Amino acid sequence: MTQRTGPHPRSVYWRRRAVAVAGAVAALVAAVWAAGALLGHGDPAPVGALPRSSPPEPSRTSAAASSSTSPTTPPPAPVTPTPPPGPPPPCDPAQVAVAAEVGEPSTPAGRPVRFTIVVSNTGPLPCAKEIGRHVRELVVTSADGATRLWSSNDCFATEGSEVRVMRPGERFAYSLEWAGSTSEPGCRAHRRLGAGDYLLVASVAGKASDPVVFRVT
Numbered sequence: 001m002t003q004r005t006g007p008h009p010r011s012v013y014w015r016r017r018a019v020a021v022a023g024a025v026a027a028l029v030a031a032v033w034a035a036g037a038l039l040g041h042g043d044p045a046p047v048g049a050l051p052r053s054s055p056p057e058p059s060r061t062s063a064a065a066s067s068s069t070s071p072t073t074p075p076p077a078p079v080t081p082t083p084p085p086g087p088p089p090p091c092d093p094a095q096v097a098v099a100a101e102v103g104e105p106s107t108p109a110g111r112p113v114r115f116t117i118v119v120s121n122t123g124p125l126p127c128a129k130e131i132g133r134h135v136r137e138l139v140v141t142s143a144d145g146a147t148r149l150w151s152s153n154d155c156f157a158t159e160g161s162e163v164r165v166m167r168p169g170e171r172f173a174y175s176l177e178w179a180g181s182t183s184e185p186g187c188r189a190h191r192r193l194g195a196g197d198y199l200l201v202a203s204v205a206g207k208a209s210d211p212v213v214f215r216v217t
Helices: 010-042 060-068
Strands: 096-102 113-121 127-130 136-142 148-151 163-166 171-178 196-204 212-216
Touching (some): 096 196, 096 212, 113 127, 113 136, 113 163, 113 196, 136 171
Antiparallel strands (some): 113 171, 127 163, 136 148, 136 196, 196 212
16 A cells, blocks of 8 residues: 555545545435435325225215106006996995085075085995985974974975986985975974074985084074
């Protein structure tokens, strides 16, 4: 090391060696720094720093579309019974409805009151029924139903047969006017009734309606 190795002075060679060593050190430091940077980028993030993920919520448009296009089952259609061949059979009493109707719920004394008998078929099939005048009757009683005051069969004709084929739901109505007086069988003496509440009951072939309340003022 003390001998000269070239034509230049010894100090020149020392400076060249120092520069070479410094370059090597700098290259080593740069390599270490690069490796640290790469390792730092590859480290996994802490568990607590990861954002929580949740499934996306469906939009209102898509929800509405799915609900509007969902199939629906139509309700079953009612089945209409087929009548048996031949003429309609006689009506069963259970499928015949009888109702009494009053023209006005309240009528001044001295004015006639309109009464109506309504007969209808509540069964599923047509049937035949005798609803003639001789099987129909309207009766007025006291408000408690205990006293018979008037009957349409006391003074009106009761003759006449009327057999009707009644279709399901079909109604037959028969009306008359009541003068506001009492009656007796054979249309004997009668008297005018005063103000108060009364009941009207209709019957057809022995089947009676529910009583209807009306008032004379």
